[in-house]
Amino acid sequence: MRIDDILTISGKRVLVTGADGFIGSHLTEELVRQGANVRALTIYNSLGTKGWLDHAARDIREAIDYRPGDIRDPFFVNTITKDIDVVFHLAALIAIPYSYVAPQAYLETNVGGTANVVEAARSNSVERCIVTSTSEVYGTARAVPITEDHPLQAQSPYSASKIGADMIALSYHKSFDTPVSVVRPFNTYGPRQSARAVLPTIITQIAAGITSIKLGDTRPTRDFNYVKDTVSGFIALAKSAKSIGHVTNLASNYEISVGEAVKLIAHKMGVEITIEIDAARLRPEASEVERLWGDNGLALTRAGWRPIYGGLDGFERGLEETIAWFRDPANLALYNPGRYEV
Numbered sequence: 360m361r362i363d364d365i366l367t368i369s370g371k372r373v374l375v376t377g378a379d380g381f382i383g384s385h386l387t388e389e390l391v392r393q394g395a396n397v398r399a400l401t402i403y404n405s406l407g408t409k410g411w412l413d414h415a416a417r418d419i420r421e422a423i424d425y426r427p428g429d430i431r432d433p434f435f436v437n438t439i440t441k442d443i444d445v446v447f448h449l450a451a452l453i454a455i456p457y458s459y460v461a462p463q464a465y466l467e468t469n470v471g472g473t474a475n476v477v478e479a480a481r482s483n484s485v486e487r488c489i490v491t492s493t494s495e496v497y498g499t500a501r502a503v504p505i506t507e508d509h510p511l512q513a514q515s516p517y518s519a520s521k522i523g524a525d526m527i528a529l530s531y532h533k534s535f536d537t538p539v540s541v542v543r544p545f546n547t548y549g550p551r552q553s554a555r556a557v558l559p560t561i562i563t564q565i566a567a568g569i570t571s572i573k574l575g576d577t578r579p580t581r582d583f584n585y586v587k588d589t590v591s592g593f594i595a596l597a598k599s600a601k602s603i604g605h606v607t608n609l610a611s612n613y614e615i616s617v618g619e620a621v622k623l624i625a626h627k628m629g630v631e632i633t634i635e636i637d638a639a640r641l642r643p644e645a646s647e648v649e650r651l652w653g654d655n656g657l658a659l660t661r662a663g664w665r666p667i668y669g670g671l672d673g674f675e676r677g678l679e680e681t682i683a684w685f686r687d688p689a690n691l692a693l694y695n696p697g698r699y700e701v
């Protein structure tokens with residue numbers, strides 16, 4: 360196996376798992392734009408839909424090699440990884456509230472699925488395998504900004520499953536020299552995100568004319584990455600051999616509370632709102648991650664990555680783009696406007 364210092368994306372055969380999802384669809388589009396030959400693992404469904412990739416531009420849709428299936432199936436994952444150069448593994452169960460209800464499913468998909476992906480990467484000698492972690496694995500910050508050596512605290516079954524996945528992935532680098540990079544994005548937002556996530560919850564309710572906004576706890580702080588930054592970070596880290604065998608944060612390095620983010624969104628959407636605390640959205644006290652604020656220094660050192668949408672100014676620009684997308688009636692219609700998701 361040869362590992363270039365700087366890998367070129369153009370012309371590479373790239374597998375994206377979770378390509379039908381929020382971040383995965385944006386990443387897939389960008390990889391196609393950069394000249395990669397993309398194979399998209401989309402979850403199998405009997406309707407034959409391909410999630411958000413159905414909404415990509417026609418030339419992008421037509422350039423993709425679709426492989427509907429399931430990451431829990433090791434034979435399938437191994438088969439579609441043959442002849443692949445670079446793997447971006449994003450497929451996962453991600454909703455924290457559902458992880459309280461069905462923790463076993465989170466273990467099967469997030470830990471078992473990741474084990475299948477890194478095993479396929481090893482046995483097919485890929486050049487890079489990018490595994491997606493999450494800032495949730497840090498739990499409530501003990502020190503800020505959060506660096507990659509911050510303790511891991513599993514405050515939800517989701518977080519525990521992602522910690523397990525990260526450890527399996529890193530063990531493949533240590534044990535077999537598989538070129539695994541673990542990428543740890545902080546909260547990502549932007550067009551196409553599920554209305555279960557906090558910013559789209561606020562935006563879709565306001566866009567649907569609701570002024571009494573239902574939310575969970577508004578006190579926790581988050582470090583929000585705009586999806587274009589998350590995607591450029593994934594690609595930068597894949598290109599750089601310096602990220603192999605390591606965990607690297609992708610953070611905007613700007614901290615804001617959920618309550619302050621709500622006020623900012625309402626201001627940008629030109630409405631006065633009241634916040635209604637919804638018990639159904641509250642996490643158990645010990646499970647709520649109170650504070651996330653990430654350090655992104657290693658992403659710069661290892662891959663030359665900096666967020667374009669960093670700081671308050673960048674967050675405002677990212678929100679404006681996101682709000683404009685959700686306000687488009689064709690997009691809002693996909694969200695069943697007026698329906699409130701827990």
Ligand SMILES: NC(=O)c1ccc[n+]([C@@H]2O[C@H](COP(=O)([O-])OP(=O)(O)OC[C@H]3O[C@@H](n4cnc5c(N)ncnc54)[C@H](O)[C@@H]3O)[C@@H](O)[C@H]2O)c1
Nearest residue numbers: 377379380381382402429430449450451491493544546547
């Ligand atoms: N959105 C965020 O704020 C955020 C932050 C940090 C990390 N992440 C991570 O980024 C990745 C993508 O998250 P997202 O926000 O785009 O979520 P998403 O739910 O939109 O995408 C996840 C995709 O995984 C697919 N999937 C689920 N189970 C599968 C299975 N068994 N087989 C095949 N595909 C399966 C789903 O169909 C979905 O398209 C996840 O690994 C998540 O943990 C997300």
